[in-house]
Amino acid sequence: MLDLKSKIRRIPEFKGVVFWDITPLLKDKIAFRESIRLMAEHFRNKKIDVVVSNEARGFIIAAPLAYELGTGFVPIRKKGKLPAACMDYTYQKEYETDTIEIHEDAIEPGQNVLLVDDLLATGGTMKANIALVEKLGGKVVGIGFLIELGYLKGRETIGNNYEIFSLIKIDTPQG
Numbered sequence: 001m002l003d004l005k006s007k008i009r010r011i012p013e014f015k016g017v018v019f020w021d022i023t024p025l026l027k028d029k030i031a032f033r034e035s036i037r038l039m040a041e042h043f044r045n046k047k048i049d050v051v052v053s054n055e056a057r058g059f060i061i062a063a064p065l066a067y068e069l070g071t072g073f074v075p076i077r078k079k080g081k082l083p084a085a086c087m088d089y090t091y092q093k094e095y096e097t098d099t100i101e102i103h104e105d106a107i108e109p110g111q112n113v114l115l116v117d118d119l120l121a122t123g124g125t126m127k128a129n130i131a132l133v134e135k136l137g138g139k140v141v142g143i144g145f146l147i148e149l150g151y152l153k154g155r156e157t158i159g160n161n162y163e164i165f166s167l168i169k170i171d172t173p174q175g
Contacts, residue, residue, distance in 0.1 A: 109137030
């Protein structure tokens, strides 16, 4: 089996934090394809109607995953980036607040939603994504990440009410 974790580059001091760079995995056509395939396999039997992801790196994983699962894709963007009527949500990040938006008609009440992002760190952004999807009446049937930084305890922020799947787990800042 392909070692996907070896395709993630660790950059120790990027803007004061350890940064986990997915670009080596993305440029490797075999690793990228295998990542999407494995994530799709995990969620294939969940009866997903739509895949939803927050910009920007999450789109890179979520769009091909939606294609593989045969579903639609819905973007969540920073405030002011979507052209139609939107619902927004403001949340606290580590050092600042952020506001994200989704089109008001992006999710129909009762639709099964898979939320996807490239990385689970502290969990704050995903918790905000959940809030937006649920405000629109969507049912979160799963949450998928390419990478989970277990040492930042993002699962605790998200809570136990959701199935969380991470393809690659990194348990310490050293990897």
